[in-house]
């Protein structure tokens with residue numbers, strides 16, 4: 001998958017949703033990470049072809065997705081806040097998808113996503129998590145050149161979120177927007193961090209893991225921090241610190257910290273805030 005943007009901007013009247021967005025990502029899975037209002041959904045709306053940019057251009061596999069012609073990229077999009085207003089049952093949606101020869105993964109996903117448990121519920125009466133699961137079923141069960149997911153696990157419990165992340169981390173051709181750097185890191189191989197409509201960091205997995213910077217899990221966030229750590233960010237019981245790996249191994253062996261790992265997207269995200 002190749003996704004490119006050149007000086008991309010989208011304005012909503014006087015407000016710019018995104019501006020000056022330029023990147024070129026050749027990756028199987030791209031994660032767009034950012035806090036609320038940073039421009040993730042706006043960028044996805046252009047990349048999915050739902051919106052024409054106000055300025056600049058975007059290309060997905062060489063084509064501008066918002067220019068409709070017979071060569072447009074087959075994209076499946078799952079929304080952040082799906083709402084179904086059709087008064088039919090989930091079972092009817094499943095049957096409709098099953099009847100489509102391009103949707104070969106329906107049964108596997110109905111089982112894997114736990115949709116079996118609410119097949120007789122009406123689509124217009126689902127909880128937000130159930131609606132999200134049905135939206136994901138529609139996005140993931142049919143053939144597509146590219147799947148675009150906007151906060152796919154925002155309404156899901158941690159078990160279901162894990163199932164989804166594991167599933168989508170195998171896709172070839174995924175763009176995911178998430179406010180959760182852990183989720184981005186778990187599924188993607190190229191990352192864009194957005195802030196106030198602009199890109200503040202981008203890179204691949206090798207760029208991500210900073211040498212000498214670690215995420216350290218404490219047993220008790222109230223306890224005194226071991227000396228010798230250069231703390232960069234404090235995130236509750238997890239701290240991001242510059243430290244020597246041998247020193248951390250020693251703290252771990254002595255039972256003074258619960259664990260540590262190379263800092264990744266959580267660090268890049270914390271740095272960009």
Ligand SMILES: Nc1ncnc2c1ncn2[C@@H]1O[C@H](COP(=O)(O)OP(=O)(O)OP(=O)(O)O)[C@@H](O)[C@H]1O
Nearest residue numbers: 012015016017034035036037038039040041042043
């Ligand atoms: N329809 C709209 N009209 C006016 N401003 C908008 C509209 N949609 C988005 N914006 C503004 O554009 C900016 C980017 O919004 P966007 O929804 O793309 O961010 P986001 O990163 O997806 O946020 P969240 O994580 O909260 O969903 C925000 O300042 C938002 O207020």
